[in-house]
Amino acid sequence: MQIETQRKGAVTVIEPRGAIIQDDADQFGKQLEETVRTSLGRLLVDVTNVPFVDSRGLEVLADAAAALEETGQTLRIAGANETLRTVLELTELHDRFDHYQDVNSAVRSFL
Amino acid sequence: MAGTNDTGATSPAPRSQRVPLLAACAVAGVVVAACAVFSLASADVLSPAVRSAFAVACVAALFALGFIGLFVWKRLPVSEEIQRAVCAWTPGSRHVEVLTITAVDDPVAQWWNELIRSWRDAQRAAIQTEANDKLQQAEGHHGFDGKxxxxxxxxxxxxxxxxxxxxxxxxxxxxxxxxxxxxxxxxxxxxxxxxxxxxxxxxxxxxxxxxxxxxxxxxxxxxxxxxxxxxxxxxxxxxxxxxxxxxxxxVTQQRTADQARNLFVAQATHELRTPLTNIGLYVERAIELDEAAVAERSECLNVINGEVLRLARLVDEVLSVSEIEAGSLNIRRDDVRFDDLVKRLEQDYRPQAKAQAVELTFDLPPKLSVVQGDREKVSVAMHNLLSNAVKYTPRGKRVRVEVEETDGFIEARVSDTGIGISGDDLPRIFDKFYRANDKRIAGVTGTGLGLSLAREVIRLHGGDITAESTLNEGSTFTLRLPVKDPAKQTGDKGTTETKAQAKAA
Known part of the structure; x- marks a missing residue:
């Protein structure tokens, strides 16, 4: 899995490309955890190119959301496809995140 | 108070019944003891000294019993009051005042009442502590130390x-x-x-x-x-x-957005002012020219026309970028024949490359899949890549366009042997209005929006544009476009969609 990180203004956009599963989930989790810390919470996850996630992937996302919740923030997710949204709803994790259709609207939410 | 019994426990016998009984028992005891002393004193089995000592001991014991009896007799009312009070008290009740004795006033009653007061004070202190704990707990839930x-x-x-x-x-x-x-x-x-x-x-x-x-x-x-x-x-x-x-x-993002907005306005103003100035100057010149100077007037009109086109392109690009940012850019889903599109590019740029003495080559495979996408916008993206390559490549250098189809993607590489891009500028070339800090491009016109727009448009199609470059050696821009329509993969049958829909797909 490729993980791209870019800056949009003062916001860090972390973009995993590929399914967040198994060892890839751990790799993504480490990078996400580091980004949460160094970006001071100004980050969003662009999941436009994530076709699906497994339980480890969900755990990684939930952990990042929990870390941000402790500091009064919510993890922003942009571009989740139907499969991802359904998985998040079925696992009742949907409300742990702020959902945006695209990166630009997610970045604007920091204003 | 004492005497009441809320619990229904058995009350002791009334005082009027118990006093005669106790008096009768005491008299009987004294009589029996006196008879025993008399019988022993009159017996001959013991020596006179032992009998005397025994008699004295018995008399002393009788006096002691008498004092004890008197003491018990005097304390009897208090003990009865205490018994009544205890029977009146409900076990577990916090109202300990019910145990206080008011009917009798003697030292034992006072000690008892003092004990009850101490108990009551201790109980109140405990209640106060409990209340304080609960208050602090409640404050903790809503206060600074809480969550x-x-x-x-x-x-x-x-x-x-x-x-x-x-x-x-x-x-x-x-x-x-x-x-x-x-x-x-x-x-x-x-x-x-x-x-x-x-x-x-x-x-x-x-x-x-x-x-x-x-x-x-x-x-x-x-x-x-x-x-x-x-x-x-x-x-x-x-x-x-x-x-x-x-x-x-x-407020970092707010300040960054403010800076970006100010920069956008400054750069947009500059980009608009330059062609407007040229238009103004050439219009003045055309007015001043003699009617007979047809050739010169024609030259002026050509310049004005070129600047108007430049203005129109700039306005289009600004609109497209703002539409992308607002999520309202419409993407059509046409059948795009990428090879035809590249052939048209070749026709458009061949004369310009020839004029600049730049060697322009195209390498197309014999067959390419038809791409589902917005023909016009994909074409604009390719135009921007190729026009940059030609613009920033000096005379005698080369520009090469290679297209191939791999892994479900059409991949178009536009490479040049031009001036290249420095490592500092490379990460920012897709930013809006960003132009590399290189003196060699100061004279080259450009809005700084082309690459930003091209990448956004291609990303809306599910693809991407990446750049590699070495300063003074040249650059390679790679455009990757998926052959399959991402919208159709998810069952979206619409022919047009906004950016937001495309992202969701």
Missing amino acids: ALDLLPQGVLLVTPNRHVSAANGAACRILMRSKERLANAPVDKVLEDEALNELIAETLSSPQNRGGQTELRLEPEEGVETIVRVTVRGLGEGATRQALVVLED
Whole structure:
């Protein structure tokens, strides 16, 4: 899995490309955890190119959301496809995140 | 009070029945004892000395019994009152006053009442402690030390009169990149290293009339990015217990957006002014020219026409970029024959390349899949890549366009042996209005929007544009476009969709 990180203004956009599963989930989790810390919470996850996630992937996302919740923030997710949204709803994790259709609207939410 | 019995427990016999019984028992006891002493004293089995001693002992014992009997007799009413009170008290009840004796007033009753008072005081103290604990618990749920402030996105610090941090919420830890343990009891001037801010906190703490104030702080952590924090200081309480509440708000994105907006306006104004100035100058010149100077007038009109086209292109690009940012850019889903599109590019750019003495080559495979996408916008993206390559490639150098189909993607590489892009500029070339800081391109016209627009458009199609470059050696831009329509993969049958829909797909 490729993980791209870019800056949009003062916001860090972390973009995993590929399914967040198994060892890839751990790799993504480490990078996400580091980004949460160094970006001071100004980050969003662009999941436009994530076709699906497994339980480890969900755990990684939930952990990042929990870390941000402790500091009064919510993890922003942009571009989740139907499969991802359904998985998040079925696992009742949907409300742990702020959902945006695209990166630009997610970045604007920091204003 | 004493005498009542709420529990229904069996009450002792009434005093009027018990007194004669006790008196009769006492008289009978004395008579029996006297008879025993008399019989022993009159017996001959013991010596006279032993009999005398035994008689004295018996008399002394009788006196002692008499005193004890008298004592018990006098305490009988108190003990009965205590018994009544105890029977009247409900086990577990907090109303211990019911045990107080009021009918009898003697030392035992006073000691009893004192005991009950002590019990009552202890009970009240326990109730007070319990109430205080519950109050503190309730305050904890809604107060500073609780979880409530951790829900705030703004950081909050409480500063003691001696300027130490007494409490911090989760957001303060995030913004200051320190744990709660590290913030607790830390000197505030070590946490917020800003002289003006610390003066503001000191002034707020020193005077109840000082309402505090607001300032901005730039935090430059050892790792991570510079953060701009708006700090608001307010005073709490008065006198020696006055504290300062420091609220930290991360405004980095707001400031960055302000800067970007100002830069956008400045650059857009500059880009609009340049062609407008040229148009104005050439219109003036055309007016001043003699009617017979047809050739010169024609030249003026050509320049004006070129500048109008440049203005139109700039306005189109600005509109497209703003539409992308607003999520309202419409993407059509046409059948795009990429090879035809590239052949048209070849026709368009061949003369320009020839005029600039740039060798332009195209390498197309014999067959390419039809791409589902917006023909016009994909064409604009390819135009922007190729026009940049031709513009920034000096005379005698080469520009090459290669197209191939791999792994379900059409991949178009536009490479040149031109001036290249420095490592500092490369990460920013897709930013809006960004133009590389290179003196060699100062004379080359450009809006700084082309690459930004091209990449956004291709990303809306599910593809991407990437760039590699070496300064003074050349650049390669790679456009990857998926052959399959992402919208159709998810069952979207629409022919047009907005950016947001495309992203969702």
